[in-house]
Amino acid sequence: MARVFMKGCEAMAEAAVRAGCRFFAGYPITPQNEIPEYMSRRLPEVGGHFVQGESEVASVSMVYGAAASGTRSMTSSSSPGISLKSEGVSYCASARVPMVYINVARGGPGVGSIQPAQMDYLQATKASGNGGFRMRVFAPATVQEAADMVYAAFDYADRDRNPVLILSDGVVGTMMEPVELPPMKTEEEVAAIKESKRSWAIVGHKLDYAHRAWIQPGQWSTLLQQKENEAAAALYESWKSDARAEEYLLEDAEIVLTSYGICGRIAKSAVNVLRREGVKAGLIRPLTVYPFPYGAYDRIDYRRVKGILDVEMSIPALFLEDVETAVAGRARISTCLCSGGNIMSRDAVLRAAAKIMEGN
Template sequence: MAKILMKGNEAIGAAAIKAGCKFFFGYPITPQNELPEYMAREFGKHGGTFVQAESEVAAINMVYGAAGSGARVMTSSSSPGIALKQEGISYIAGAELPCVIVNIVRGGPGLGGIQPAQSDYYQSTRGGGNGDYKLVVYAPANLQEAVDLTMEAFDVADQYRNPVMVLGDGMIGQMMEPIEFKEPKKREIPKKDWATIGTKGKRKPNIINSLRLDPGELEKLNLRIQDKLKEIEKNEVRYEKYNLEDAQLVFCAYGTTSRIVKNAIELLKDEGIKAGLIRPITLWPFPHKAFDEIPESAKGILTVEMSCGQMVDDVRIANNGRLPVDFFGRMGGIIPTPQEIVSKAKEMLGGAK
């Protein structure tokens, strides 16, 4: 199959169309604007419906309604826009509805700037809204992975009746790379007998709701959601191990930062220092077991992020006190360089080779 050169935001939109998405509701914000622009131009050609809502709050509630009908539906935004959607995302999770949410992250807090960042890790992996729920969170490191994971996200959302987020920093949205559209692995998708598509006089009406005033009923819902999340943790963890054998230092990084770390690993190799990488592909569920595979040769773990160190909490939990854990990061939209990462790695190793 021939590869196509595409911009990240547009490639994600094309992947959603290929995955059978039928509704897109969004609102413009940099650096994800090309995604809704692409959907506005192309979606109708494939039987899809595009709506630019009057706000992010409106967009996510439109997602709620379309998801309740059983249709495949997506929204996209960037950091402060995703923050505005959190109430609706919590409603969708509480109503156990499938949808896909794309966040092309920019620097914060507040309106921040339009340059790439990874400072939405907490927001994404801790639910973000009120109540006890989690999103499945994918973190692609390149555009091919962004396409593959977007297509898979729709199946995962349908399989577990749970929102799924594709989390990419601004570089994922703005860079161009060659991609191809491959079929995701086949899954057994349950019949959507819960959808509100009309009874035709053959059954009782389905009700989509997250409001349960009886505490016993609300606890039953929460227990069901927690059981579902345990299934996701058992079945959906994804990660990459890179160059771990005999590593003196193990990096942990995700998204495009992991690509910069791989360059740093090559620079360290030139200086006689062996380093490897654990790259979470699912930020939730986090790949805790990957850290059991760190070799005895390792003297420490260095987490590298475009944030003040949010994933480092999960790294410390996964490490369980076995090795020293340190952090290097840049914020505000500044991208770390391989040379900066090398300097921090050598500092952590005490200058040893």
């Protein structure tokens, strides 16, 4: 495959089309506007449909409807807009309707700043809406990963009949990098995917009660609701073995940096600088932040390690909560944080690492 030079948002949009996405609805917000812009032009070319809704709530609900018909469907937004979409996402999770959505995250809380940030970690991984549902959440650090993760997300969504979230940020969304795009699914493949959902999707069933499809975001019967929640819990449990992380130079590491998304690549470049200076540094960068790759932290050699450095673009630290659970008191954890739309400085990471190595 030839590599092309693409903006993160556009590469994610194209990857979705190639995965068979044929419906997109969204509402403008910086820094993700290039996704709906791209989709508005691209989807009609492949027989798909683009709608700019009158709001975030309307657009996510349109995706709920389109996805309920078996069509691969997507929406996207940025932090405050993602909050508004939480109702529709929760409905999809409850009704077991597969859809993919992208958060090109910016500063928060509230309207925050339009600059890149990682303030939505807990929302993304713990509670993206009411009702205690879970989702697979992917955290790309490069335009290539962003495209690959969106492409894979549609398969996971369909397999689980559940929403999947891509947690990106304003840097990954707006920067351009070389990318090898995933293969375009043929019209036959796209049709076959839709056909495979016939048993549950609203595709035009007989009028009799026994055969009709029934998309329902909740049950009137408490007994049935509990049964559905138990089935969902078993599904979430089954994902644990799918947790993924990049583990880099861990074996002899005396200091382990851990970070995700855009910060993850900045932390990795800091590890490379530290290694050149003779410091035995390593990295754990979760690729899935739900399920969280707790197991990666068991492969740290805690007899050698002087400390763990949590690097994230959020104040207060949020990713830290999962890191603390994973490390489970086996090493001291320090943080290197920035927020408000400021991009993590590698020099700041190096200074924080030096402090750990000095024993402070």
